Amino acid sequence: MDFAFDERTEELRDRLRTFVEEEVRPAEPVAEAQRAESDSPFRTPPVLRELQAEAWERGLWNLFLPDRAYGAGLTNLQYAPLAELTGHSPQLAPAALNCGAPDTGNMELLAEFGSAEQRRRWLEPLLAGEIRSAFAMTEPEVASSDATNVRTRIRREGDEYVITGRKWYVSGAMNPDCRIFVVLGKTDPDGADVRRQQSMVLVPRDTPGLTVRRAMRVYGYEDHWHGGHAEVTLDEVRVPVGHLVGEEGGGFAIAQARLGPGRIHHCMRLIGMAERAIELMCRRAVDREAFGKPLAAQGVVREWIADARVRVEQLRLLVLKTAWLMDTVGNRGAHTEIQAIKIATPRAVVDVLDRAVQLHGAGGVSQDLPLAELWAAARTLQLADGPDEVHQRSLARRELAKYA
CATH class of the missing domain: 1.20.140.10 (Butyryl-CoA Dehydrogenase, subunit A, domain 3)
Incomplete structure (x- = not known):
């Protein structure tokens, strides 16, 4: 195994190291001050928008996606030392490069499993950094370390799915720019195969019945850098069947x-x-x-x-x-x-x-x-x-x- 970094990785690594050391880390106290003055601690601070524009100009955008149609086309081995550099300033660097959770996972999900319409409506603005997203899997009533335990119910009625359930630690949900929730629930709760009972659907934030109840803290921190974590309830939330990701039972x-x-x-x-x-x-x-x-x-x-x-x-x-x-x-x-x-x-x-x-x-x-x-x-x-x-x-x- 040869772990020597290739020429492209070294070039990106040098560019990113300079960006993190000269632009991102000095912006940390500025971002903190701007958040303190904002009407919401989860709102993206202006200095982060400036960093994102600079990262775009420097060719340091969407480095995490291996698909050249959407991202930089890097392998995991090429991306590893770059992701490590963002860890030097985890509050700002991942988001500045549009490489921060939970959006990265949601973009990967949409790129691999999303329909053409889902990619157009949600993936493209996520790739451009125009919106944020949330991932809703964990539930307070069950041991969510076993995802087959989820109780959120997704039932089909005609051309719609109706979703009812309660989620918490919904990553990214507190950011005002969050526009779409990726929700895991059960479409076939009595199915013989417990790993085929679940499906995944996309729920726009403004859908009636979806309520963000409160911010969840992590050891007392609001974790606003990642858009916060929220407790969310879904009460008879209706979305078109076209919002299903992949197939029923594939969640x-x-x-x-x-x-x-x-x-x-x-x-x-x-x-x-x-x-x-x-x-x-x-x-x-x-x-x-x-x-x-x-x-x-x-x-x-x-x-x-x-x-x-x-x-x-x-x-x-x-x-x-x-x-x-x-x-x-x-x-x-x-x-x-x-x-x-x-x-x-x-x-x-x-x-x-x-x-x-x-x-x-x-x-x-x-x-x-x-x-x-x-x-x-x-x-x-x-x-x-x-x-x-x-x-x-x-x-x-x-x-x-x-x-x-």
Whole structure:
């Protein structure tokens, strides 16, 4: 396996590194100030619009989509180091490049499974950054780690689907620019195959019966950078049958196809978050003194920094291997590795961030540094896109099958 980056990747990497360091990171406090002055903390701040225009001009737009008809046409291996760079500023960089969740997954879903009309009406404005979208799968009443548990009901009446249910942690729903919800529910709740009971439909935000009840916080943070998370109810919501994505009974498979690339994209960005933490640790260690000498001279601090570097290098190699396998043998062939990085990366990055918080003392848990919010985001990814325990169960089953 050769993980050397090709010429196109290196060129994009240089351009993106310059953009993140010179434009995006300096804009972080500006965006915070603009949000504080806005009528809604979830509204896209003007400085982000400026960054998006600049990213478009620099050819750094829609890098995540491998289909040249819609995106940059990069392989997973080419995109990996670019996604890592966006992790250095996860609040702004992904959105500035139109490469932020949940829109990325929804665009991938529409590009692969959407009808021509669905792509025209929703995918094209998403690709242009004109609108935002939301993904509604998780429900408060059931263990949503098993998507076959969903209770939201989608029944057909003539030329319409009627949807009733309650969702929460609906990613992206709080942003005023969110115009479309991707909703998973059951069209055949009594079907013999529990993985063919679900379907996926598109619900415009202004559809009668769809109500955004409240914003859901993540460790006390509103996570407004990703459009927030919401609790949403659907009360006899009616949409045309043409809003079905794919086929009836295909919702579970579509959801899994959507989550696969999302998992590796999250891991790529997590490595960038860990790199930001290591940078902050090193700057702190050489600038601060305690008990008569710099923190960098303390043995335990050196151990933290060394261990962080080792773990990040290990994770990067595993993520690159996974990306390479996805490109060469497909997502199914890379299933074990996708699960491995989904388990290993958030755990390790949470630990790196935790050490960085500890090194910064009171500042580490404050709003003056990004560490606490980065920690909350990384810790959440031990639940998002499937909790660790579900991936461990599946991975162990595959390993044991070799000896059965």
